[in-house]
Amino acid sequence: MPAKIHISVNGEFCDKEGNVIQLRGVNLDPSIKIPAKPFLSTHTPIVDDKFFEDADKVSFINHPLILEDVEEHIIRLKSLGYNTIRLPFTWESLEHAGPGQYDYDYMDYIVEVLTRINSVEQGMYVYLDPHQDVWSRFSGGSGAPLWTLYCAGFQPANFQATDAAILHNYYIDPKTGREIGKDEESYPKMVWPTNYFKLACQTMFTLFFGGKQFAPKCIINGENIQDYMQGKFSDAIMTLYARIKDKAPELFDNNCIIGLESVNEPNCGYMGEANLDVVPKERDLKLGRTPTAFQSFMLGEGIKCTVEQYKRTFFGFTKGKPCTVNPGGKKAWLNAQERDTIDAKYNWERNPEWEPETCIWKLHGVWENNQTRGPVLLKPNYFGQVNETVFINNHFVEYYTGIYNKFRAVDKESFIFLQPPVMKLPPNLQNSKLLDDRTVCACHFYDGMTLMYKTWNKRIGIDTYGLVNKKYSNPAFAVVLGENNIRKCIRKQLAEMQKDAKSALGEKVPVFFTEIGIPFDMDDKKAYTTNDYSSQIGALDALGFALEGNNLSYTLWCYCSINSHEWGDNWNNEDFSIWSPDDKLLYRENRSKTPTRAPSPTSTTDSVSTSKSKSSSSSQPPSFIQLESKLDLDSPSCSLETDLSGYRALDAIMRPFPIKIHGTFEFAEFNLHNRTYVLKLVGKTGTTTVPTHIFLPRHHFALEHLSIRSSSDHYTYNADYQVLEWFHEPGHQYIEIRLKSKYRCSTPGSDGSNDLPAECVIS
């Protein structure tokens, strides 16, 4: 069983002896965002009201994985040296039938998934993520059950007509099952996050975090909607967690489950909007129809509006032609009859002041529909009293306090992963009781350029973190030129995020990148026909370079077992999966087209084999490396051979890294182009018999062609686990591992050298 993870005084993950360890893995898997039965991806067209009417009858069992397939996927992940899984799940999957009506079958299925993960050789570390994107499936993302929107008085069936949300499902032709529309009418790339600025999502987050302050009239069953929803949400999460503890305590005893994240990507809703009558200049993301908040309120009440529209161009988001949205008599709010039916179904009693079919922001005097003057915005600064910092340090902390207390009541040992809003500073909690010595700061990083343009631009990059945090007086100063500078800029951003998190939470809190990744459908999906993944390799290698340079633990977004080239991760056209069944086919097709090519050094068998790998132990190591069959590894590791086909941009995903450092980290860099890995550390004083463990994948480093330079020459290599044990002295130490130059093959797109195919073999 893997060893228990501790936290060092410097806020690093370490073993009980204080050796620094690194956690690496993936988010498994985004299919949890959508129901499995019936299978309702975001490319399932909405043809009638059944989508809404039957939302309480769905089941998420089989998402993330079909039980029988768990072992195969976990072995595949372990073959990358991965030791950690972020397991997202949604509130909807637990409580879709109605408040307090839990889907215990789904919870038991999750217990079984975890048990199977744990049963694969030495298991994996797993932490749980209550996931959401733009509130829920019904407001364009994933997460909350439909009844939460009813609870706020919304009629989600009218979100499309009132532009209260943009849903991929409405862009699918029910006859062909394909996407409809051309150019302006089609579903733009990465448009879903714009829902954060639309009526449905923005209202839900305002209510969830700030209902008591901003919507005091929204009282349901005697409680303000904020307390009602937070209570239901945290109860659902903790019911699942307690059930896992109850049904499978060994998952905790065996150090499989390491913790729980607070909530994925919390958002401030309207809080901080200083003028509801304008689209804030400082908003970084403007794409497609972009109503002001006030226009959203009016549209929600069925009032026709002409709204700004933005397009993605070479220069960022530029204003296009305005567009008129006519709700055609529909409102985003439940009418009296609909609401009575809903309230009876869920046993809700509302404050009598809470009128049906009325925008709750009108109800709270933010605007009025004056009989003579028409709609008038009365309090443009209604939400402006709270800025981002106030939101994070008060409203978010209030939520965090609730989940923290409930979590610690059942689990004193595991980590709690505190996740602030994306790319924002965490709350200042130093000296607060909320900060215990098992707290981790969860950060997310996405490179704005790569994400929004779906290409790896080697010439122009943007300091995304700096831009989002308004560190530049002019956005033009956030521009970086040239691939090397772009890579260094990403590395600097991660370092800054880590530094900022530690200055808010204290040096002792480790920083973990719980999400980081790239879209694979780059360059209009060119790679899916050419098998040339050089753009993806370039982008991923830049992230790898940035992460390992800072010795950061991370879980990539994502691994999707049902990914396809056509629909990506089956959600909003996203395609972030590092593995795809369609790439397995692509790989086979390519191999059959090039029969003369020698097999790859990474043996790709067609099925999972449970026997120990013999392939590379037979290769002759250089004399200075001793082959070792026994290995004392206390991290989840794997000696099982597996099929690596289906991995995309494998050259950049498969990376050497220090699994355990006998000392403290100083520097690491993997140069994919030169197939060189350098690690510098400060060795612990005292023992020299405890080695540093380096995952050294044979995919890059064929044992027989290695050359190693180091400050102390004593190594053993375990071929089954692909682990180099490096015994070194105390103090400053270095190791440089390289493939002898004549055996190197360059990777297209890495460092500009394009002379040899990525998968070349030198015999």
Ligand SMILES: CC(C)CCC[C@@H](C)[C@H]1CC[C@H]2[C@@H]3CC=C4C[C@@H](O[C@@H]5O[C@H](CO)[C@@H](O)[C@H](O)[C@H]5O)CC[C@]4(C)[C@H]3CC[C@]12C
């Ligand atoms: C020159 C460029 C055009 C400048 C771009 C500036 C901004 C538009 C971007 C800067 C920061 C971006 C946001 C960063 C993080 C985000 C979170 C992300 O959600 C998670 O990502 C996964 C992949 O998308 C998703 O599947 C998970 O479920 C989520 O947990 C979604 C995008 C975004 C909000 C991103 C949007 C664009 C920027 C604001």
